[in-house]
Amino acid sequence: MYCGQMNQGTIFPAADFNPAEDAEVLFSALQGMECNKDDLIEVLTQRCNAQRLIIAQIYSGSYGQDLVTDLKEKLSDHFKEVMVGLMYPPAFFDAHELRHAMKGAGTDENCLIEILASRTNSEIYAINEVYMMQFGVPLQEDIDSETSGHFRDTLMILAQGAREEGYEYEDPAMAAEDATILWDACQGESGEHKNMLQDILCRKSYQQLWMVIFLVAFQQFQLVSGQDIVDVIRDCYDGHFQQLLIAIILCVRDKASYFAYKLNSAIYDFGFHNKTVIRILISRSELDLMNIKRSYKEQYGNSLHHDIRQYASGHYEAALSAICTGDAEDY
Structure with missing residues (x-):
């Protein structure tokens, strides 16, 4: 039976939240030639997104200025990207x-x-x-x-958001049929084969795909070819189409593990690809970043926090580390 991981982020709603006080701290931090970046990090990385939006409303009402605009004007480089990114829903x-x-x-x-x-x-x-x-x-x-x-x-x-959702779409008999189609599709490269892959991987529910990949397809691929489905797709297809199919499969298997892999690749394979690191940390910070950190440590030995500190520096590193660790145990 498919079991999705319970969401576990690193950023939570702040207790004793005082948005007027936070807005005042941010306004003061953004005055003058030199911004108080420590205060910006302290407030924006320790409040959840909903609280940040309330702070922005009060900031506008109290000071007649837009907080996001002020952040964009006063900050620069990747530190600016982090601070501004935190302000977006x-x-x-x-x-x-x-x-x-x-x-x-x-x-x-x-x-x-x-x-x-x-x-x-x-x-x-x-x-x-x-x-x-x-x-x-x-x-x-x-x-x-x-x-x-x-x-x-x-x-x-x-992009249609047309994937089936819910356990009512969990059908073992159909999973066996889908696995056979998936196997056939991975043996050829025709347009028809690619259409079959698209239909199964993009439209079937995660519960159904879990059965296809783990309960049936995994066994079939192992028994018949000695390879995992990801390896077979790598052998059969190439380019961004191949990468997209593999990403879908990895997300079905373990989304936290997929993002851990993406972060490690962004840090080491692309010479610290800032945009990818920033995007994943911000977008997963209130969902499953703690799970991602655990998976990262299990897969790569070092903690995610450790690897970030090896390649980022200054207030940029401090902001990423604050998002990465939150108030939770470091991994």
Whole structure:
């Protein structure tokens, strides 16, 4: 039976929350030539997103200025990205990340894969709504114009938020049938085979996919080929389409482990890819970052906090570390 991990973040609602006092601290911190970055970190990384939005409202009402605008004007570089990113509601943050991934300097396919392969239907619905409101075009329209081939088609399906949800879609007999289709699809590279992969991996519920991958497909792949399904997909397909299929499978298996892998890759394989590290820490900070940290330590030996401190410095490192550790035990 599929068992999703209970969400466990590193940032929680602050006890004895006093938004007027926090707004005053932030306003004072942003005055003068040199900002008090320690105060900014102390407030913004120790309040949940809902509390930060209340602080921003009071800040505006009390001082006649927009907090996000002030942060953008007073701060710089990656530290600014962290502080501003913390002020965005989750769907707003994801929508802006997706837009930047497609309309920045070149297309950041890894960002598209990471977000669209890992978000729930409700999260994707919210992203679509914000994307249209913020940028005046549907998310799928930009995906269609900025990507291509079966990679584009798979992203388009995921962006619909059309995955079945709930245990009523858990069908062992259908899982066996899906596993056979999945096996056949991994033996060929035709358009039809790719369509079959898309249909199963993008539309079936996580509960159903868990059965397909673990209870049936895993055994079949091991017995017949001696390889895991991820290895077979790597052998059969390539490019961003391959990476997207694998990301979906890894998220079905263990989403925390998937994000741990993405963080380690961003830190070591890409010379500390700041945008990826910032995006994952902020977007998972109130969901499952503690689980991600545990998985990171299990997979790579070092704590996530340790590896971040090896490559980031100054107030930027302090902000990332505060998000990473919160008030919880370090891993």
